[in-house]
Amino acid sequence: MSSLLTQEVPIAWYLLLSAALFSLGVLGFLIKRNLITVFMSIELMLNAVNLSFVTFAHQWHAVKGQIFVFFVMMVAAAEAAVGLAIIIAVFRVRATLAVDRIDLMKL
Amino acid sequence: MTAPLNLWLIPLLPFAGFLINGILGRRLPKWLVTIVALLAPLASFAVVLSDAVSIYLRGTIQAAPACAMCGPGPGFGFPYVETCPQPWIDLGALHIDFSFVLDQLSLVMLLVVTGVGFLIHVYSVGYMSHDEGYARYFSYLNLFLFFMTVLVLSGNALLMFVGWEGVGMASYLLIGFWFQKNSAADAGKKAFIVNRIGDFGFLIGMFLLLANFGTLTFTEIAAKLGQDPGWQGGVVTVIALCLLLGAAGKSAQLPLHVWLPDAMEGPTPVSAFIHAATMVTTGVYMIARTHVLFDHSPFALSVVAIVGAVTAIFAATIGLVQNDIKRVLAYSTISQLGYMFLGCGVAAYSAAIFHLVTHAFFKALLFLAAGSVIHAIGGEQDLRRMGGLWKKLPVTFAVTTIGVLAIAGFPPFAGFFSKDAILYAAYGQGANGKALWFVGVVTALLTSFYMFRLWYLAFWGKPRGESAPHHSTPWSMLGPLVIFALLSICGGWIGIEPSGGLFNMFNWINMERFSGFLAPAVGAGAAEGGSAQLEFTLSSAAVGVALLGWLLAHLFYRQKSRLPARLAAAHPGGYKLLANKYYVDEFYGATVVKPLLAISTYFLGWVVDKALLGGAAWLLGGIATFAGALLQRWQSGNIRSYAAWLAAGAAAVLLFVVVPWPDVLASLSAIHLGGAGR
Numbered sequence: 001m002s003s004l005l006t007q008e009v010p011i012a013w014y015l016l017l018s019a020a021l022f023s024l025g026v027l028g029f030l031i032k033r034n035l036i037t038v039f040m041s042i043e044l045m046l047n048a049v050n051l052s053f054v055t056f057a058h059q060w061h062a063v064k065g066q067i068f069v070f071f072v073m074m075v076a077a078a079e080a081a082v083g084l085a086i087i088i089a090v091f092r093v094r095a096t097l098a099v100d101r102i103d104l105m106k107l
Numbered sequence: 108m109t110a111p112l113n114l115w116l117i118p119l120l121p122f123a124g125f126l127i128n129g130i131l132g133r134r135l136p137k138w139l140v141t142i143v144a145l146l147a148p149l150a151s152f153a154v155v156l157s158d159a160v161s162i163y164l165r166g167t168i169q170a171a172p173a174c175a176m177c178g179p180g181p182g183f184g185f186p187y188v189e190t191c192p193q194p195w196i197d198l199g200a201l202h203i204d205f206s207f208v209l210d211q212l213s214l215v216m217l218l219v220v221t222g223v224g225f226l227i228h229v230y231s232v233g234y235m236s237h238d239e240g241y242a243r244y245f246s247y248l249n250l251f252l253f254f255m256t257v258l259v260l261s262g263n264a265l266l267m268f269v270g271w272e273g274v275g276m277a278s279y280l281l282i283g284f285w286f287q288k289n290s291a292a293d294a295g296k297k298a299f300i301v302n303r304i305g306d307f308g309f310l311i312g313m314f315l316l317l318a319n320f321g322t323l324t325f326t327e328i329a330a331k332l333g334q335d336p337g338w339q340g341g342v343v344t345v346i347a348l349c350l351l352l353g354a355a356g357k358s359a360q361l362p363l364h365v366w367l368p369d370a371m372e373g374p375t376p377v378s379a380f381i382h383a384a385t386m387v388t389t390g391v392y393m394i395a396r397t398h399v400l401f402d403h404s405p406f407a408l409s410v411v412a413i414v415g416a417v418t419a420i421f422a423a424t425i426g427l428v429q430n431d432i433k434r435v436l437a438y439s440t441i442s443q444l445g446y447m448f449l450g451c452g453v454a455a456y457s458a459a460i461f462h463l464v465t466h467a468f469f470k471a472l473l474f475l476a477a478g479s480v481i482h483a484i485g486g487e488q489d490l491r492r493m494g495g496l497w498k499k500l501p502v503t504f505a506v507t508t509i510g511v512l513a514i515a516g517f518p519p520f521a522g523f524f525s526k527d528a529i530l531y532a533a534y535g536q537g538a539n540g541k542a543l544w545f546v547g548v549v550t551a552l553l554t555s556f557y558m559f560r561l562w563y564l565a566f567w568g569k570p571r572g573e574s575a576p577h578h579s580t581p582w583s584m585l586g587p588l589v590i591f592a593l594l595s596i597c598g599g600w601i602g603i604e605p606s607g608g609l610f611n612m613f614n615w616i617n618m619e620r621f622s623g624f625l626a627p628a629v630g631a632g633a634a635e636g637g638s639a640q641l642e643f644t645l646s647s648a649a650v651g652v653a654l655l656g657w658l659l660a661h662l663f664y665r666q667k668s669r670l671p672a673r674l675a676a677a678h679p680g681g682y683k684l685l686a687n688k689y690y691v692d693e694f695y696g697a698t699v700v701k702p703l704l705a706i707s708t709y710f711l712g713w714v715v716d717k718a719l720l721g722g723a724a725w726l727l728g729g730i731a732t733f734a735g736a737l738l739q740r741w742q743s744g745n746i747r748s749y750a751a752w753l754a755a756g757a758a759a760v761l762l763f764v765v766v767p768w769p770d771v772l773a774s775l776s777a778i779h780l781g782g783a784g785r
Contacts, residue, residue: 026754029747029750030747030750030754099746099747100745100747103744103745103746
């Protein structure tokens with residue numbers, strides 16, 4: 001039992017988790033109709049990628065991966081701000097958030 | 108060192124005229140167009156003349172050693188060669204220079220072409236003055252002169268071919284000058300297509316020359332033929348016959364003569380210049396230029412003679428019954444060209460060229476006179492509606508009389524000398540020569556008859572049409588007529604012994620001056636063993652038949668003007684045969700044109716074009732449409748479906764990259780083999 005505690009988590013597990021999260025994100029993106037859920041799915045995919053970045057950074061003792069994660073998080077934050085603003089604007093005009101309905105550039 | 112002769116100026120000046128009038132002519136005032144159009148051939152003629160004079164003054168007429176590669180030989184000997192320093196075509200063994208050659212032959216031809224050309228340009232100023240396409244007409248005429256001088260000056264067969272095709276094109280443009288008229292446009296096409304058949308022969312001849320001699324330069328071919336006496340018959344005959352086909356096309360010899368009578372649709376000065384005096388004689392010129400080939404092939408030479416003789420009498424018989432004044436002259440041209448071929452065929456090249464020169468004078472005269480008649484009476488060309496014109500058009504009447512006497516062969520007019528030179532040369536050719544001579548004499552009889560028929564119908568008797576002269580003939584037209592009339596009288600005298608006096612006229616045929624002058628270029632005439640007695644007899648016979656023709660025409664068309672109609676009624680078959688030109692056009696129509704049209708319409712048009720090509724196009728279009736309809740479903744416009752495809756693609760790439768396929772395959776096959784082994 002103690003060996004289990006002291007043992008490091010194998011890298012494959014991290015990667016499997018990352019892949020699972022990413023796949024869930026893709027699935028959500030493809031399946032869900034609500035714009036906000038789609039948006040959250042994108043965030044999920046971004047964070048899955050972040051996880052694998054961190055994993056590899058730890059594995060190879062390279063700091064580059066960690067820095068990348070900061071960039072991704074920053075972009076994600078900006079995206080969230082802009083995206084949510086757009087979503088609110090769309091909702092005000094169309095009164096719906098179903099992605100199938102929002103298929104015209106022209107509002 | 109002496110100044111160069113500037114041969115390149117001779118073609119270039121008319122070309123400049125063509126460019127100026129062709130591009131700017133519509134915007135230039137008419138007087139300026141006229142000046143440009145006249146200046147170009149005049150300047151060209153002046154260059155030729157000054158070259159001739161400068162050669163004579165230096166007195167180096169004898170052939171100087173000069174090769175095509177090294178330019179002019181010492182001094183100004185003939186042949187004088189002017190070569191562009193840059194090679195024209197340089198492909199391995201094939202080396203062709205852009206070279207102009209001036210020798211006795213091309214000098215004579217150039218003087219005729221540019222001299223006659225200038226006079227006809229002057230005449231055209233009057234004749235075409237009312238035409239809308241004034242500038243266009245002169246630009247074409249200058250273009251023709253450009254190509255014609257290139258043809259004459261060229262030192263190799265290829266450059267000659269360029270000129271050859273060029274004059275064909277200019278001729279096409281000028282025959283179809285009044286292209287609004289359907290018949291004119293058709294005549295232009297006919298001339299061009301029939302000429303293409305001849306050009307095909309010329310081309311094949313050139314390829315054979317290249318294959319067998321490795322050069323197209325005339326002097327080099329002559330040198331190679333001279334070195335090896337083994338060149339006799341065989342391939343030389345084939346080459347010569349191919350060239351003959353080309354010459355027959357251009358010079359309207361049987362069986363390619365059909366285009367020339369139709370070519371009379373063009374303006375009359377064009378008929379005079381291109382379709383009588385110069386372009387149609389290029390076939391004769393070409394044979395004279397390549398005479399070494401013919402000299403090495405007796406068979407080809409006799410074919411030339413036979414073609415010439417048959418054409419001469421064939422066209423003359425048709426000329427007997429034609430009623431269009433220009434068509435009579437056209438058939439007479441074909442007939443006279445036949446004489447020239449006959450002369451070439453008995454290796455009397457200088458006699459043929461002599462006849463070419465005199466024929467250029469008197470036939471240009473006759474055509475221009477006919478043009479003057481047509482112009483004066485408002486476009487009427489039918490001899491049956493003329494008559495009594497001698498009072499109204501005295502100058503035209505006088506010059507036509509001179510032209511008729513010249514072509515009929517009365518001394519001392521030009522035609523007498525050259526025609527007799529050919530007949531005499533033919534007579535000296537053994538038994539075949541006697542037959543050729545006989546055909547020639549009969550043709551002379553017919554020629555005399557139909558020319559006097561024209562003369563009587565047009566100028567004598569009572570006016571038969573409502574043809575009061577519409578306009579008087581301007582001096583720009585009468586001037587050239589008078590000059591041509593003088594040339595038709597005196598043109599033959601260049602062949603006379605200077606010391607002989609008038610009585611020597613029947614005894615002149617040694618033709619020392621002219622043939623002696625041409626001899627270095629075309630070889631000495633073949634007529635040997637003749638005597639003064641024989642010459643006198645033959646000349647007298649020729650004049651006798653000419654006189655007989657005149658008397659017959661007088662009888663038929665002056666005294667008993669019902670006689671021709673009665674004769675035609677008595678022999679309807681014969682008359683119809685002649686009036687319909689032996690049905691050659693109909694024959695070609697049935698055997699060549701109709702089948703070709705049928706093949707074009709049904710096979711090429713329907714099977715190949717519509718079924719095969721059209722079907723292939725439809726098939727390709729159908730495939731594209733079908734594939735598009737399939738792929739269209741992919742482009743749903745649904746973003747999530749695009750995203751799904753994107754993800755699927757990414758997964759596929761991942762699968763491809765990550766999975767070690769070679770190992771997988773290897774293990775799979777191992778399992779399979781193991782299974783099989785067990």
